[in-house]
Amino acid sequence: MEAKVIAKQDISAWLSSLAEKMEVLAPVEDGGVIRYRPLGEGEMNLNFSGPAKSLRDHFTPETETLFRYKYEGLKAELEESPAEEHDRLIFGVRACDAAALKYVDAVYSMVEPRDEPYFARRERTTIVGLFCNNPAWSCFCTEVGNFLTNPQEMDAGLTDIGDKYYAEAYTAKGEELLSAAQFEPAGAEDAAAVEKVKQKALSRLPAKGAHEEACLSYNWDSPIFPELAEKCLGCGVCAYSCPTCHCFDIQECAQGKKGSRFRCWDTCQFEKFTLMGHGHNPRPSKKERTRQRVFHKFKYSIERYKMLGCVGCGRCISACPVNIDIHAVVAELEKPAPASEGVNNE
Amino acid sequence: MSMEQELREKAKELLSSGKVKVVIGYGEGSIPIKSTPIFVKTPEQADCLVLNPTCTNNLTVYLPQAVKSGPVAVVAKPCEVKNIVELVKENQIKREDVTVIAVSTPGILNDAALAEFDLLDVKKISWKADGVAVTTSQGDTVIPRDAAFQKKCLSCTAAQPAIADIKIGDWAERAPLQDKFADVEEYEKLSAEEKRAFWAGQFSKCIRCYACRQACPGCYCNECFVDKNGQIWASKDTGAESNWFFHMTRMMHTAGRCTGCGECERACPMGIPLSLMGKKMSLLVKELFGTQPGESMEDAPVFGCYQTNDPDPCPE
Amino acid sequence: MSNNPYVPQLAVIEKITEETWDTKTFRAVFVDEEFRNNFTYKPGQFQEVSVFGTGEATFCLTSTATRPGYIEFSVKRFGCVTKALHGLSEGATVGVRAPLGNCFPYESFKGKDLWFIGGGIGMAPLRSLLNFCLDNRDDYGTVNIIYGARSAGDLCFKSEFDEWKNSPNTNLYLTIDREEEGWTENVGFVPSYLMDLKPNPEGAIAITCGPPIMIKFVLKNLNELGFTDEQIYTTLEMRMKCGIGKCGRCNIGQYYVCTDGPVFSNAQLKGLPLEY
Numbered sequence: 001m002e003a004k005v006i007a008k009q010d011i012s013a014w015l016s017s018l019a020e021k022m023e024v025l026a027p028v029e030d031g032g033v034i035r036y037r038p039l040g041e042g043e044m045n046l047n048f049s050g051p052a053k054s055l056r057d058h059f060t061p062e063t064e065t066l067f068r069y070k071y072e073g074l075k076a077e078l079e080e081s082p083a084e085e086h087d088r089l090i091f092g093v094r095a096c097d098a099a100a101l102k103y104v105d106a107v108y109s110m111v112e113p114r115d116e117p118y119f120a121r122r123e124r125t126t127i128v129g130l131f132c133n134n135p136a137w138s139c140f141c142t143e144v145g146n147f148l149t150n151p152q153e154m155d156a157g158l159t160d161i162g163d164k165y166y167a168e169a170y171t172a173k174g175e176e177l178l179s180a181a182q183f184e185p186a187g188a189e190d191a192a193a194v195e196k197v198k199q200k201a202l203s204r205l206p207a208k209g210a211h212e213e214a215c216l217s218y219n220w221d222s223p224i225f226p227e228l229a230e231k232c233l234g235c236g237v238c239a240y241s242c243p244t245c246h247c248f249d250i251q252e253c254a255q256g257k258k259g260s261r262f263r264c265w266d267t268c269q270f271e272k273f274t275l276m277g278h279g280h281n282p283r284p285s286k287k288e289r290t291r292q293r294v295f296h297k298f299k300y301s302i303e304r305y306k307m308l309g310c311v312g313c314g315r316c317i318s319a320c321p322v323n324i325d326i327h328a329v330v331a332e333l334e335k336p337a338p339a340s341e342g343v344n345n346e
Numbered sequence: 347m348s349m350e351q352e353l354r355e356k357a358k359e360l361l362s363s364g365k366v367k368v369v370i371g372y373g374e375g376s377i378p379i380k381s382t383p384i385f386v387k388t389p390e391q392a393d394c395l396v397l398n399p400t401c402t403n404n405l406t407v408y409l410p411q412a413v414k415s416g417p418v419a420v421v422a423k424p425c426e427v428k429n430i431v432e433l434v435k436e437n438q439i440k441r442e443d444v445t446v447i448a449v450s451t452p453g454i455l456n457d458a459a460l461a462e463f464d465l466l467d468v469k470k471i472s473w474k475a476d477g478v479a480v481t482t483s484q485g486d487t488v489i490p491r492d493a494a495f496q497k498k499c500l501s502c503t504a505a506q507p508a509i510a511d512i513k514i515g516d517w518a519e520r521a522p523l524q525d526k527f528a529d530v531e532e533y534e535k536l537s538a539e540e541k542r543a544f545w546a547g548q549f550s551k552c553i554r555c556y557a558c559r560q561a562c563p564g565c566y567c568n569e570c571f572v573d574k575n576g577q578i579w580a581s582k583d584t585g586a587e588s589n590w591f592f593h594m595t596r597m598m599h600t601a602g603r604c605t606g607c608g609e610c611e612r613a614c615p616m617g618i619p620l621s622l623m624g625k626k627m628s629l630l631v632k633e634l635f636g637t638q639p640g641e642s643m644e645d646a647p648v649f650g651c652y653q654t655n656d657p658d659p660c661p662e
Numbered sequence: 663m664s665n666n667p668y669v670p671q672l673a674v675i676e677k678i679t680e681e682t683w684d685t686k687t688f689r690a691v692f693v694d695e696e697f698r699n700n701f702t703y704k705p706g707q708f709q710e711v712s713v714f715g716t717g718e719a720t721f722c723l724t725s726t727a728t729r730p731g732y733i734e735f736s737v738k739r740f741g742c743v744t745k746a747l748h749g750l751s752e753g754a755t756v757g758v759r760a761p762l763g764n765c766f767p768y769e770s771f772k773g774k775d776l777w778f779i780g781g782g783i784g785m786a787p788l789r790s791l792l793n794f795c796l797d798n799r800d801d802y803g804t805v806n807i808i809y810g811a812r813s814a815g816d817l818c819f820k821s822e823f824d825e826w827k828n829s830p831n832t833n834l835y836l837t838i839d840r841e842e843e844g845w846t847e848n849v850g851f852v853p854s855y856l857m858d859l860k861p862n863p864e865g866a867i868a869i870t871c872g873p874p875i876m877i878k879f880v881l882k883n884l885n886e887l888g889f890t891d892e893q894i895y896t897t898l899e900m901r902m903k904c905g906i907g908k909c910g911r912c913n914i915g916q917y918y919v920c921t922d923g924p925v926f927s928n929a930q931l932k933g934l935p936l937e938y
Binding site: 067071074075078081102105108110111113115116220225247248249250251254257259261263266268274276278280282283292295296299300301304309 | 712740741744751909911916923937
């Protein structure tokens with residue numbers, strides 16, 4: 001389909017018309033934090049380089065009831081939570097956040113059974129992206145993918161070219177969206193403007209890395225990890241701000257003879273994540289836990305899902321209270337080993 | 347000699363004399379707008395120590411773990427020395443195991459002050475007489491003090507620390523630029539109902555990453571009440587009640603420990619104004635127990651010392 | 663029926679056997695008749711058992727599908743869910759998500775001599791394969807069971823010892839750590855008893871499970887006896903929640919114990935990082 005443009009002032013009219021048919025979410029500023037939230041829960045803010053939170057909670061909420069139960073004497077009864085049944089559109093999604101969905105899709109579907117509560121939401125959600133004009137200091141999406149020029153998991157994508165947005169559709173759903181009255185065909189000057197914007201954005205970002213090959217020779221005993229362990233606070237900021245992190249805990253909420261089973265976010269950075277009932281912990285210290293995080297994203301994911309577990313959104317880097325920078329850590333890990341002296345060629 | 351130079355010299359002395367095994371200080375971060383905690387173990391590494399407006403972390407959070415491998419020196423700003431005082435009084439560390447390098451700086455940078463800068467282009471951040479200089483390819487821009495510094499620094503008087511082994515910087519008492527408790531006063535204007543609504547809104551953002559707890563030197567429990575999984579004290583869900591319960595309990599547990607260093611609030615990725623709670627608590631502690639956290643080695647620790655006639659009101 | 667994989671099937675505890683002072687074996691029957699009739703599983707697989715009001719925990723299926731109609735799991739009292747299970751009486755309703763995980767490659771064991779080497783509660787996952795093999799007795803060579811525990815009182819499945827012993831071409835070697843009055847079998851640790859018994863590695867398969875320290879020395883001793891890593895199988899234990907490769911906590915390198923395991927050959931284990 002040919003590209004379209006939409007005047008900036010028409011965006012809210014367009015979104016309002018969509019909101020009649022489905023729930024519409026967008027980056028919204030509330031209490032100083034930008035999050036993807038339903039329109040109306042604050043001021044829409046599209047001039048950002050990444051919301052504080054990724055899309056994660058819209059597909060796997062921080063807390064999600066799996067079912068309810070009640071029991072009386074020896075008998076028990078279950079009541080399932082209804083599956084998600086409403087359509088949604090998430091507008092203004094950054095390319096990194098959209099690309100992360102491809103990874104989480106793989107995680108939640110590679111082994112049967114699929115994670116149905118996740119896919120119920122996923123399949124009812126339309127994603128309209130907004131490409132970055134001015135990537136943040138911590139961004140490195142171009143190094144782990146090429147999402148600015150090769151978008152993933154977006155139905156349509158917009159680029160800010162001044163007083164209007166340049167819009168491209170990538171799916172049939174996207175085409176239908178861009179056929180709304182507010183859009184008109186893009187001209188040659190619009191295409192040129194987009195090219196300029198993209199080039200400028202790309203100039204702020206690093207070149208594509210070679211993690212797929214490099215990860216094969218990561219040093220398990222690298223001195224980086226004991227060093228990181230010293231300063232790592234052991235909080236979950238990195239994991240909970242990450243769009244590809246997907247680990248969860250399953251817990252019980254009991255109230256007398258009824259209650260619910262829920263899942264909630266959890267992270268490999270917490271000590272109890274792998275602690276077994278009888279006291280053994282395969283990842284007993286922050287050394288093992290920081291290594292798990294880096295290896296999971298840059299090595300295990302390539303081996304298991306044939307894709308990187310990091311989309312370079314940079315949130316963990318900018319949010320880490322002690323400046324642990326996964327981009328720098330990986331660079332260090334991938335540094336060619338210093339040539340050893342006087343060793344034969346064996 | 348600059349403060350940074352002086353710090354490096356002192357660190358070298360401490361390490362080469364064998365007085366300490368490690369100096370916990372700040373090193374260069376992954377980008378000039380950031381510094382990062384470093385653990386200096388040899389006199390040579392001491393040249394990696396930096397001291398500039400980005401040195402925000404409260405390094406005393408590392409002490410209970412670090413002293414297990416031998417005597418430690420730690421770089422601490424005035425509010426953070428108070429944390430050491432409380433850690434010693436509460437028997438988490440021994441006074442003789444810690445060499446306190448008390449550093450009085452002009453103030454620490456508030457991240458929001460850099461909002462207008464292209465952070466990739468910032469080359470250096472340094473103190474200037476009237477604020478903070480941000481060096482970019484366009485040259486230096488000076489941000490005035492009241493815009494540049496964190497709130498806690500604007501109200502700092504650099505009062506003499508209760509303990510210090512080495513003092514660096516200007517320790518002449520200064521007039522605060524701001525009232526430390528101005529935001530508590532604003533808060534107190536709210537009705538009980540409004541207060542509840544305010545916190546309910548704030549806590550609804552909480553994702554339970556526990557960055558506040560982990561960054562806090564007062565939160566030193568081996569096992570936090572929320573992490574107990576034999577007997578569940580607090581649910582791991584992020585519902586309103588659970589989040590409320592977590593934050594309120596944590597606040598009660600840091601009574602008499604919270605020195606207002608503000609690291610919990612800075613570490614929070616969701617922008618919850620946690621310092622406000624801490625400050626409110628420290629006012630209450632002063633009112634009820636007549637003491638301020640970390641100001642003296644003699645005052646009994648508020649949380650660790652129970653008396654049958656302790657006042658017991660319910661704070662709003 | 664639910665397509666939500668986190669919703670368990672209800673099952674009624676039909677029988678509880680006190681194995682030792684801290685271990686009980688539960689026999690459960692699925693409430694849903696259709697599910698019960700279609701339910702099958704393979705030796706080595708595991709399940710997630712829910713006690714409503716307390717939570718869910720991971721147990722191996724210690725029964726075998728060759729004895730259909732029910733499932734069994736053995737529970738050593740450790741944490742809150744195991745304590746709650748121990749508090750249940752016969753007739754109580756629990757939740758079960760099963761079967762989960764891979765299984766022992768029992769097809770490839772056909773015609774081989776089998777050595778089951780178990781310690782304590784580690785006999786539970788072996789029992790599934792053992793009884794499966796005894797129910798398909800002609801498919802396998804000799805069946806040899808080395809089973810040890812701290813004391814005679816700590817041995818599980820005592821009621822089945824006679825059945826095992828009396829099966830054709832089957833040997834049961836019991837051992838306990840210290841001498842006890844009335845104990846006529848071997849005294850000593852499992853790994854050293856293994857060395858005394860000197861199994862012939864030719865055409866044999868060894869399957870082991872028990873405390874980590876026992877497994878460590880059993881693996882070493884088996885290698886010493888001439889067993890190749892491809893001839894040795896074990897089943898791993900990790901903290902699990904989802905059991906279906908999603909929740910991310912039981913990984914060893916790129917592999918998830920819940921879906922790529924819990925059964926691993928020693929050859930596979932040697933290719934994994936030592937983080938289990």
